[in-house]
Amino acid sequence: MSPPPDGFMAPSKVAVVHSEVKREYFPTVAQYLTEKDSEKEALAVAGYLKKLGIGFKLMAADENIFASLKKYRPEIILNMTGSVAGKEYLATLVPAAAEVLGIPCTGSSFQDETLAYNKSYIKKMMSEAGIPVPKAHLITVNSQQFPQDLSYPSIVKLNSIHGSVEINKEAVCNTAEQVKKRIRYLQIKYHDAVLVEEFIEGEEFSVICFDRPGLEVYAAKNIFGSDNNPRSFASFEYQWDEQEIGFQKYHDPILSDLAVKGYHACGMRDYGKFDVRQNREGTYYFIDGNTNPAFGPKESDCALGTVMDLYGFSFEKVLIMLFTNVNQRLSPASRKE
Incomplete structure (x- = not known):
């Protein structure tokens, strides 16, 4: 080193x-x-x-x-x-x-971190910042209401739980009956609100924002083996089972600009991660924003460490940048600003 x-x-x-x-x-x-x-x-x-x-x-x-x-x-x-x-x-x-x-x-403040556990709120903040997000409906824990204007396929996910929990093949629904069944299952099992969201067919990206100090964006295309299916996504199986996601360095100024807007809209600090999909027409949709993503080196199978390594940053360097940023934002000059 x-x-x-x-x-x-x-x-x-x-x-x-x-x-x-x-x-x-x-x-x-x-x-x-x-x-x-x-x-x-x-x-x-x-x-x-x-x-x-x-x-x-x-x-x-x-x-x-x-x-x-x-x-x-x-x-x-x-x-x-x-x-x-x-x-x-x-x-x-x-x-x-x-x-x-x-x-x-390190990471976001208590106030911003608290808000981040409401995916519906995070999407609202991103949308108001001019960032495309999928159409979504929030179903509260005890609600029996069912949205009438869904497009298919839709994906049904937990509103406050991350880690791709219950993001699997059953989460992607093609009929109203499938959506209703999935909502009820998640409500009963997790006692959490549920998001019913437009599923964006296309490619998927992991986007890391890191303050070095000075905010930079490091994006990677998610590679799902040899599968070019536009419905492939970072499911629970890819995240936690034997299947692995590959990462390919990717740069588009449009995506970077959107990520910077999202970083500020979501109250991220030091670093953050976005899951993004791009439809066939080339529009980027921000699926999720995580103010507290998994933090670790690439050998821990951590997306942040792996993507940063793609861009030539060893994990020692990542830690140095992180601590430097914390020190700088606590300096008297930064506090005056």
Whole structure:
């Protein structure tokens, strides 16, 4: 590894905060699988901190997280938390603790992170910023209402749960009856609101926004083996089973400009990720925006680390850019702005 750049202010102590995972926390095996390797993934990141000569401590985001952070008093919290007690929206407790204790934290603020667990709201913010999003209907947990103006195929997904949970072949529906059945299944199983969304046939992209400092966009086309089917997408099977998504470097100024707008509209900070599809006419549709995507090196099968590596950024460099950005936004000059 090359030495850190001159002027890099390495933190002396970093708390690497990750999900505490127990099978009983999660309503389904599928959701559990998205989090089961949280500690292993945190250890992989910690290995790179060690290479950079940065002290660290791994911490589980549990009921003791406030006390743990207060006792250790890190210079920076590296937030890798995907859930607390099996609930994704409770992951916002980590940036909340950081703000209460006055400790700098990577990623979005508590306020913006809280809003990000409402996919319907995120789509509304992107749409208002002039970003194309699929037509969608939000069905609340106990609602029996059914949208009458659906186009097919439609995709039915959970509104507040990420990780491609229940994004599979059954999620894509071709009839009203299939949509109704899928809505009811998700409502009962997860007690979550449901999005019924226009399915965009075409190609799919993973778009990483990273503040270096100075916001840059790194996009990659998702490659689903030799399958050129316009209905192929980053399903749960591709994300978590033996099937693998390939990534191919991709650049289009139009997509980059839209991603920058989306970054600000969604309240992202330091980094963020968008899932994007392009229809046959060439229009980009932003499917999802994640203010707290999986963070890790490419060997952890993490999209962020893999795409950044495609563009020539080692994970050591990613960490240096991240900590530099945190330091810069906390500087007196930045606060005055």
